[in-house]
Amino acid sequence: MGETGYEQKKKAVVRSSTSLLDILYIATIQAKQHPLIFWMSFLCCFLSVLSIMAVNTVVDYMPLIFLIEAEKAQGDIDFRIVAQNTSNPFLNYTAVTQLLSQPSLLQSKESDAILHELKTAPRQEYTGWLYRVDSGACTSTPVESVFCQSHPHASQCSATVCSEDGFFTRVFVIDDALERAANWGRGSSVTGEEGSPLSPDTVVLSQNIADALHVTTGDVVIMQLKLEPSFTRLLRPSDCSEGCDETRLEVWRQTVTRSVLRRRVRVSSSAHHKLPQGLSNFLFVDTSVDSSFLDDLLGGIRPANTTLADPPVLPSLESYSSFLHHYAHYIGANLPDKQKAAFYANGNYDRLKEELSTVLEAINYQLGFPLVTTQAPLLSELSARGNVNMYLSLITDLLLLLLLYLSANLLSNLTRIMIHNRMGDYRAMQQMGSRKGVLVTMILFQILLYAVFSTLLGVLLCYVLGVAFTRVMSRTLHLSISMSFSVKTLGLALLLGLLIPLLAAVPSIHGMLHQITTHHTSSTQVVEYTIQTSKHEHLLPPFVILISLLMSACGLAIYYFLPLGFISNNMTVVFYVFMLILLLFVVGLVMLLLPLLSPVATLVQRLLALFVSPGVASYSKSTLHNTRQRVFRTQLSLLFGYTLILFIDTIANSQSAILLTNLKYYYGSVIQLTPADRHLSTTESLIAQMKADTVLSSLSFAWISQPLRSATDTRPSLTTPGRVVGRDLELLAVDPEVFDTLFRVWVKEGERGEEGRRSAGLSHTLQEMDALYEAKNQTYAIVPTNIHDAFFTSIRSSTLALHFDDEYHALHPFTSLRWFPLYPFSPPLTYLSSYSSYALTSAKQFQQFGELMVDRIYVKTPYQDSTIRVEETNQYVHHLTSRYKNVIVGSIIPEYKTLKWSMDALSYLFLVITVIATLITAFSVVSNLSIFITNHTTEINILRAIGFTTRQITVAYLIITTSIVLAPLALGIAAGIIISYLISKQECMIVDIPTGFAVNPISLIVSIAICIAGQIVTTLFTLKRVFRRAIAESLKGE
Structure with missing residues (x-):
């Protein structure tokens, strides 16, 4: 009979007269002879590469998403140049603009980039409603004829509208630079559908309004506007020099507040959000287009039900365009869009901010008086969101560690099985004179076969999924995002797909070479192991157990009991230190559980x-008992694997809590109200009226004041004894509800020196403070930890000097052990409360610092700490906007939807990683138990020879394998539950969100079921293969 190609190639290999192609051919034939091992190894590498690349790709694109979301909240403005003194509206902005327009002053030495764009945002606004035109589905609502006097087409004054489709909005008059920002992506000029300039009857809708009304560019909407009393402020003194007395102005003011303009306009939908979030809810009317629309809006309206024969007419756009410029809200300097992400990633934002501050100092020096200050709102917003990205990056690194361990363990077992199945061939080839290097090359080729193909397939599939992901992001964020892999992502793919399989095979190859050298006479494929029967040998030395105990105890104590912010003011440092401490605790806990494996298995x-x-x-x-040393590796992989699996599952199921954490920290509450009249008494009356509303009875209301200013519009500064330079800060008054329902801070209890503890409620804490501080003439404040750390002193035992309006006030602080929520004020805040207590100053006592004006009202829903109910929240928003016309209502629902989309995507990815890790762990159990039972073939045949039935042997090995698997499985789940509890409690401790048990019970049950099913099927299948051979034949073979 002729020899096959395989036999010929094998003889060539033995004669060492072959090429690498021949060795590759033999390796391919051997892989085909045992396809199960090959495909299990292939699947392990493929899943590892695909999962780690998918997660890293999402994390790599998170900074871009966060940058876009930050621009939604803070606008396409990198640095705001704000007037330091606004008491004089005619400060020389022209001189400032000329200085800022010089590239030499604004060129970054580090980045060679120029702040190239200056923008003004006039704060002229109108409130109103938008209605989508729908002639077939809604009740006909004729438009009053009095509002159509100036409309060129009288027939359009009667339209069918849907009142329930109305969307509350405001109209901003903006300059052409900001208008271009609203239409970012359309080009340098504002155009309609066919590229022509917008007509005077066309307004630009921000994307969120267009989506809410289901309209696109070219559609027609009904715009209903209510003119605010603030329009009287547009009258310059020269406009009222003749025939414009105070009485007529007062009548006009009362009339205008009841006047509305309802007009049919065409829509040009903005392609992107590039304005601050406060401006994203607006219609945009450009001052650069034909002014007839604005003239009609501002000057051509005749109020209804007025008896005045000749009401005063507001000035036209041209007559107050320069006036608008002087009343600009801010001047902003912009970076090129393409450089923003790189600037933030490389840390150049801080350096550029310092350089801009230097430029502004030079401007103030040239002008001779302090005129402007600088703010970097986008940087602050990115810093807040950057913590999430940092968190995700660290979790990705933990996923890498999990996959490294599980993949290496499984691939090592599969390589052992592969070598075990071909041991007879390897020994025969070695006895015939084949070199060891040829055998090693042959094994490595078999490994590279599945490693290379699995890596290429994983990268290709991840690229396809990434393209789909970027397209979804592009549609959601209205951008054009291209797909690309970072160097780190590709490096991890090569590490898990190629390097780990080769490294995992090294111990098995070394063991194979040792066996074929020491066992020359054996030609069987069964690998014999020495059975360890010692009863007193420790699995772990006592020293290792002691170190593990110390690691667990220290990690638990530091992680659980020390407050956030004790390490550094840098949240990045704090987060990484705490997560590394948690990882230290995890490893220590796993090592501490190792000695329990054998007793639990025996039980x-x-x-x-x-x-x-x-x-x-x-x-x-x-x-x-005799094989406890041999199964220790299997049990260790299960224990460590399931601990990390539950750890990752905890992270996956904590995404909703993390989302609520960020929203709560940044926004404070689900709904925010901005009252038209910001006086405290009016605001408190408004809150009382809302509390009496039956629809709003379940809501909680709390206010926070605007930063208190002196008569010269300066901020207060804070100093301590022995410190010369003060620290500027914002001084705010807050409602007690803010403390009790939103912040719920820990407070150090004054001079008693006790560590901070969780207060049962603010009122109880204040009662204890009152007992400590009976003096009524002192001012007390809650001071955030970051202010406390800035002075490097024990604030608890010192008195701060508050320099305000050329006076010094003694301020007795209570130090908060947590950082306060983020607000668009800089630098960090000191809060004073209006609580009527000895310890905290009442609202009346604030008047010594300045007039108390409310900035906003926070509305807390009864469920917002645990979830956000979109529909119910929208109903509250609709009721507030329709019932209370003197407030501007905002909610976090748009932000919540966007963040929820990204967090849900990450949560699903983490769950996929959990499933993949569970499958890899199950494969490891299958391979280890298969080797374990195969190595007991001799004992099984002896049992059959002495009278044991196959059923008895099967039951015995089911008991053995179940004991081997259940012990580490139970301990791993226990460790994972402990970790899940600690993570949940830590999140709750940091942000006061009751996260609850974070592990998904369904995924936990499925994971356990997969492992146990793999153990049972492997035991039965392997025993069935052993039972196929006759007893005599098996013993003879052995």
């Missing part, structure tokens, strides 16, 4: 042995 075996015959119970007990 499981004894419980199961109660239901079987004494012979089966005795054999299972002795086998489990």
